[in-house]
Amino acid sequence: MKGAFRQSMSWLHTWGGLTLGWVLYFMFLTGAVGYFDGEITRWMQPATPVVSETVDQEKMLVLAEARLEEVASDAKEWFVDFPVGREYALSIWWKEFANKDEDGDGEDDGVWVDEMLDAKTGEMVAVRKTGGGGALYRMHYALHYVPRTLAYWITSLSAMFMLVALITGIVIHKKIFKDFFTFRPGKKQRSWLDMHNVLSVLPLPFHIMITYSGLIFLMFTTMQGVITTSYGEGEENRERFFNVVFSGGVPHKDAAGIAADNITLSAVLPDVITRWGKNQMRYIGIENRGDINAHIEIGQQGYAGLDHGGSLTYDAVSGALQHDSGESAEASSGTQFYEVVTSLHEGEFAGSTLRWLYFISALMGTGMVATGMIMWATKRREKAEKNGQSSKGLVFVEQLNVGTIAGLPIAIAAYFWANRLIPAGFETRADWEINCLFIVWLVMLACPFLLSRKWSLTQVWAGQLTLAAVLYGLLPALNALTSDQDLVTTILQGDWVMAGFDLTMFAFALCFGFAGHKMNRKVSRQQLAAMVPSSSPAKTAKGIKGVVS
Amino acid sequence: MMFLSFSLAFVGFIALSLAMSRHFSQMRLWRKKRSKQEVLALQVMGYLYLLIAGAICMMNQGVAVGLVFWLGIATVAALLQSLLLTYRPKQAIIIGLATLALGVLLA
Numbered sequence: 184m185k186g187a188f189r190q191s192m193s194w195l196h197t198w199g200g201l202t203l204g205w206v207l208y209f210m211f212l213t214g215a216v217g218y219f220d221g222e223i224t225r226w227m228q229p230a231t232p233v234v235s236e237t238v239d240q241e242k243m244l245v246l247a248e249a250r251l252e253e254v255a256s257d258a259k260e261w262f263v264d265f266p267v268g269r270e271y272a273l274s275i276w277w278k279e280f281a282n283k284d285e286d287g288d289g290e291d292d293g294v295w296v297d298e299m300l301d302a303k304t305g306e307m308v309a310v311r312k313t314g315g316g317g318a319l320y321r322m323h324y325a326l327h328y329v330p331r332t333l334a335y336w337i338t339s340l341s342a343m344f345m346l347v348a349l350i351t352g353i354v355i356h357k358k359i360f361k362d363f364f365t366f367r368p369g370k371k372q373r374s375w376l377d378m379h380n381v382l383s384v385l386p387l388p389f390h391i392m393i394t395y396s397g398l399i400f401l402m403f404t405t406m407q408g409v410i411t412t413s414y415g416e417g418e419e420n421r422e423r424f425f426n427v428v429f430s431g432g433v434p435h436k437d438a439a440g441i442a443a444d445n446i447t448l449s450a451v452l453p454d455v456i457t458r459w460g461k462n463q464m465r466y467i468g469i470e471n472r473g474d475i476n477a478h479i480e481i482g483q484q485g486y487a488g489l490d491h492g493g494s495l496t497y498d499a500v501s502g503a504l505q506h507d508s509g510e511s512a513e514a515s516s517g518t519q520f521y522e523v524v525t526s527l528h529e530g531e532f533a534g535s536t537l538r539w540l541y542f543i544s545a546l547m548g549t550g551m552v553a554t555g556m557i558m559w560a561t562k563r564r565e566k567a568e569k570n571g572q573s574s575k576g577l578v579f580v581e582q583l584n585v586g587t588i589a590g591l592p593i594a595i596a597a598y599f600w601a602n603r604l605i606p607a608g609f610e611t612r613a614d615w616e617i618n619c620l621f622i623v624w625l626v627m628l629a630c631p632f633l634l635s636r637k638w639s640l641t642q643v644w645a646g647q648l649t650l651a652a653v654l655y656g657l658l659p660a661l662n663a664l665t666s667d668q669d670l671v672t673t674i675l676q677g678d679w680v681m682a683g684f685d686l687t688m689f690a691f692a693l694c695f696g697f698a699g700h701k702m703n704r705k706v707s708r709q710q711l712a713a714m715v716p717s718s719s720p721a722k723t724a725k726g727i728k729g730v731v732s
Numbered sequence: 733m734m735f736l737s738f739s740l741a742f743v744g745f746i747a748l749s750l751a752m753s754r755h756f757s758q759m760r761l762w763r764k765k766r767s768k769q770e771v772l773a774l775q776v777m778g779y780l781y782l783l784i785a786g787a788i789c790m791m792n793q794g795v796a797v798g799l800v801f802w803l804g805i806a807t808v809a810a811l812l813q814s815l816l817l818t819y820r821p822k823q824a825i826i827i828g829l830a831t832l833a834l835g836v837l838l839a
Contacts, residue, residue, distance in 0.1 A: 364749050364814040381814055386807045488796040523796075532797060536734060540804030547807070 214323035215545030223316030229666035246305025262468035396528035582631035589647035590627025648699035656692030739835030744781030
């Protein structure tokens with residue numbers, strides 16, 4: 184019975200893992216990169232007017248508000264982000280009319296527009312439009328080119344499979360403690376399995392947390408039924424549910440349609456300062472501007488444990504305080520659980536060291552999926568070839584593996600290249616950066632098929648890994664050529680966000696270069712093996728080894 | 733402080749791997765065999781160091797963030813030890829002790 188149980192779990196693990204493996208690889212990699220979304224955006228907008236010393240927030244707010252009045256006096260919503268934490272510049276946001284209503288709530292969806300300002304003069308600083316790190320981060324759960332709800336279903340389903348794969352993986356791993364540290368290289372399948380185990384078991388707490396919390400994150404899409412049974416169908420009832428669960432006691436007021444004069448943003452500052460002290464804001468914004476139901480919202484910088492700092496809400500007509508998160512009643516245990524689990528997933532609270540630890544664990548997860556996929560295919564193909572069966576389908580899987588496992592990193596590098604090569608003034612450049620990513624990925628996916636007559640799969644692996652090494656290795660040079668923030672300058676200035684990106688790209692280039700080098704050696708071994716007549720296998724193997732070493 | 737925590741976790745994992753016969757022989761110490769008591773002592777030391785590493789994280793960063801930190805640190809420490817066992821098994825103990833010394837100095 185026990186044997187049968189383990190066997191069925193093993194079946195579930197291998198097939199469940201394979202089915203959505205490519206999606207999982209995509210989610211793990213873009214999600215890992217997403218932990219550095221702000222830092223990546225900073226690199227992709229080298230003209231960012233970085234604020235490195237403390238500038239008085241009261242002065243910045245006056246400048247920002249003047250600029251908003253100038254460019255967005257009609258907008259219903261304004262926000263000002265201060266340069267604190269992982270925000271590097273003073274920026275303003277407003278919502279323009281977009282003439283579309285995709286969610287069907289009868290209101291214009293609007294489109295957010297942002298500008299960066301010089302923190303001392305309040306003048307607009309032109310930075311190139313980019314999706315930045317945020318676009319990579321968003322695609323790890325919302326994909327791209329796919330309608331949002333469908334994307335959520337696909338990523339949730341993948342997370343579900345991932346959770347199944349993790350649990351079955353623990354069940355079928357016979358020596359989880361004995362093999363805890365074990366990696367034996369140079370032993371083919373054995374080595375792949377060792378690597379798969381190490382990459383899965385060492386960050387297991389992370390893997391379980393990230394998978395489970397990913398499912399929880401999207402539960403309002405996947406478990407809609409729970410909401411509709413208690414609150415009823417439709418957008419209005421759904422909003423009612425969210426108000427109860429997440430408002431934290433602040434009734435979210437929609438615009439009443441009655442015009443009213445609003446106070447300035449700066450008018451509430453004296454009260455904010457008495458509550459939090461000077462220069463403690465993360466953002467300040469106003470909703471329903473010009474309406475009798477307008478309110479001003481302010482977020483506090485810093486984190487208390489896993490949570491964001493507090494928030495304050497003021498009536499924008501009378502200036503009266505409506506809500507202080509520090510004084511509100513505790514949220515329900517369900518809401519608290521949701522918030523803890525999702526903040527663990529996002530890791531917003533993490534400083535730079537912990538962020539790196541998150542990133543490493545997530546990369547190990549990426550490696551876990553990759554090694555699993557590689558093992559699945561080679562193991563079956565070798566067995567099929569040994570038995571003289573057709574291995575066409577398995578070769579197909581292996582070809583997709585190359586185009587995904589090596590191809591996606593190349594595509595991400597292409598995204599960074601596009602960022603610097605598409606002219607800064609090009610209207611739809613942000614969209615085209617992303618298009619470049621997917622076009623390059625598609626080419627990489629097609630490459631093993633198109634080259635299958637001339638190149639062996641090992642050669643395609645070697646080629647793509649080397650290409651990845653070249654693309655990542657030259658990014659710092661591209662940065663030096665297309666901005667005034669080359670690696671030497673940024674290191675001398677102590678700008679570790681910018682320098683860190685370049686140095687990390689070098690590190691990636693080294694890793695891909697090493698992997699490519701290994702693959703190239705494998706290619707030459709295979710070519711030699713093909714040349715030497717197969718007189719005696721033992722002799723051949725020895726001869727080749729001699730030549731190679 | 734966080735580096736001290738990392739170095740303790742790292743040495744903890746070295747102790748735990750020394751308690752395992754395959755890794756003990758990989759690291760090729762001056763002796764070939766260990767008594768049962770020594771194995772037990774290594775295990776106790778390993779877990780104890782890991783726990784101290786966790787305690788440091790939580791005292792330094794608060795319980796919630798400290799726990800997250802601890803798991804992240806332990807993951808990287810274990811990864812480092814498994815790489816050392818593969819590629820530099822004989823130097824593992826020296827590197828571990830040097831890291832611990834650095835951790836104490838930096839704290």
